[in-house]
Amino acid sequence: MRDSCLATALSLLAFVVTASIGRADVLRGSSGAAYVSILAMDRIAIRYFEGCSGAEERSIPWSEVESVTFEPSCGSAIAEATLAAPDCPDGSLDVFVVDLGGQATPVVAESVAITADRTVHLDTFHPWEQAHGPVSTVRSIARRKICRNRIPESYELPSSFCHEGRQVAVAFDYRAPLSNKILTNGFSFILQPVGPIPDGFDVDAFGAEVRNAFQSGISLWMSSVKDMEARLSPDLRKFLDGRTSRSPNGYQLFIPPQVIRLACPQSATFVVELGFDDLELFPKFPLVLARAKIEGRTIALNMRAFKCFRSQLKFGPDKRLSFELDDGCINLVPIMAHELGHAFGLNHVDNETTHALMDSQFSRDALVPTERDTLALATILEESIVGAAPGVLKFVSSSGVRPPADWKDSPPN
Numbered sequence: 001m002r003d004s005c006l007a008t009a010l011s012l013l014a015f016v017v018t019a020s021i022g023r024a025d026v027l028r029g030s031s032g033a034a035y036v037s038i039l040a041m042d043r044i045a046i047r048y049f050e051g052c053s054g055a056e057e058r059s060i061p062w063s064e065v066e067s068v069t070f071e072p073s074c075g076s077a078i079a080e081a082t083l084a085a086p087d088c089p090d091g092s093l094d095v096f097v098v099d100l101g102g103q104a105t106p107v108v109a110e111s112v113a114i115t116a117d118r119t120v121h122l123d124t125f126h127p128w129e130q131a132h133g134p135v136s137t138v139r140s141i142a143r144r145k146i147c148r149n150r151i152p153e154s155y156e157l158p159s160s161f162c163h164e165g166r167q168v169a170v171a172f173d174y175r176a177p178l179s180n181k182i183l184t185n186g187f188s189f190i191l192q193p194v195g196p197i198p199d200g201f202d203v204d205a206f207g208a209e210v211r212n213a214f215q216s217g218i219s220l221w222m223s224s225v226k227d228m229e230a231r232l233s234p235d236l237r238k239f240l241d242g243r244t245s246r247s248p249n250g251y252q253l254f255i256p257p258q259v260i261r262l263a264c265p266q267s268a269t270f271v272v273e274l275g276f277d278d279l280e281l282f283p284k285f286p287l288v289l290a291r292a293k294i295e296g297r298t299i300a301l302n303m304r305a306f307k308c309f310r311s312q313l314k315f316g317p318d319k320r321l322s323f324e325l326d327d328g329c330i331n332l333v334p335i336m337a338h339e340l341g342h343a344f345g346l347n348h349v350d351n352e353t354t355h356a357l358m359d360s361q362f363s364r365d366a367l368v369p370t371e372r373d374t375l376a377l378a379t380i381l382e383e384s385i386v387g388a389a390p391g392v393l394k395f396v397s398s399s400g401v402r403p404p405a406d407w408k409d410s411p412p413n
């Protein structure tokens with residue numbers, strides 16, 4: 001047992017064979033075991049209620065926990081032996097060993113999280129993936145040191161799991177740095193088609209256009225807020241400062257929150273609906289390009305009435321974005337920027353004397369955030385807003401945005 005690496009961990013975990021219904025969670029550390037109800041965890045700490053039906057919320061760092069098991073009932077915990085640290089010639093790694101029950105070997109994860117919706121999220125090594133599934137499938141999660149060369153080359157997941165390759169983005173995480181929780185240090189979205197997808201429509205290629213427009217929309221808003229830094233509150237300045245890197249010669253680089261597109265819905269912060277046939281959201285009149293849940297995380301595009309959207313962040317000689325692009329497609333960048341304004345909580349402006357991005361009808365001289373839009377966003381970012389969950393599509397208070405008044409749809413071929 002001296003050279004115990006993963007093999008020992010596996011055999012020990014095999015003792016903790018329990019069903020996971022009627023749950024009672026057990027935290028084990030060097031000082032013993034305790035029954036708890038886990039609320040959430042990430043790779044750093046675990047939040048829980050004490051006891052099987054406790055009400056006082058507590059938190060414990062993983063550094064004080066050896067394992068968490070998910071027991072069938074309160075009081076049935078099986079004592080688990082402590083593992084000696086492995087002696088690895090090529091060094092050891094801190095990992096999480098996750099027993100999902102029914103699989104031949106547990107999953108070895110670099111990071112593990114449980115969210116309030118009772119979903120477990122795993123960052124795995126081989127393949128380098130993220131996997132998401134119901135906590136009810138998990139038997140145990142143990143913090144272990146294992147030898148680098150002993151990480152299994154593959155793993156199996158229950159069919160209730162969704163998994164996809166991990167993506168790398170700069171300064172990316174899902175923390176919300178301000179009172180408005182819609183704004184996170186990174187955004188992710190899934191596409192959700194509603195209605196039949198037309199023959200030949202390339203969902204992946206369109207997903208790339210949506211991602212680019214989403215990223216451009218975030219970047220336009222954030223850089224316009226940064227441009228008025230001197231007028232902002234200390235909290236907002238601190239947020240912007242935290243996303244700015246400086247070189248010794250005084251060069252500054254501002255990195256707006258990055259946007260990634262996901263296939264698994266479990267960790268997406270936004271849903272972008274492709275309304276191919278959604279007459280509830282997009283009736284024939286009024287003709288709108290897109291809609292968004294105000295204080296929400298759902299944006300819907302009117303794919304039925306407008307046959308072609310594409311993303312182009314290119315300013316013309318008049319320093320404006322184009323609404324129509326050379327190939328006749330409509331530019332998604334101002335649309336996503338406008339809808340993101342709604343998502344953060346902005347309503348339509350519709351001032352009679354000046355144009356704004358947040359008007360209910362686009363104007364060609366306001367396809368990016370104006371000073372008025374930017375001040376409104378800076379204000380609402382400091383309001384205490386939780387917002388609707390992604391995919392909440394009941395647009396109780398939402399507004400569509402219309403094309404510019406002089407826009408003429410290209411005639412069908």
Ligand SMILES: [Zn+2]
Nearest residue numbers: 360399400401
């Ligand atoms: Zn609108």
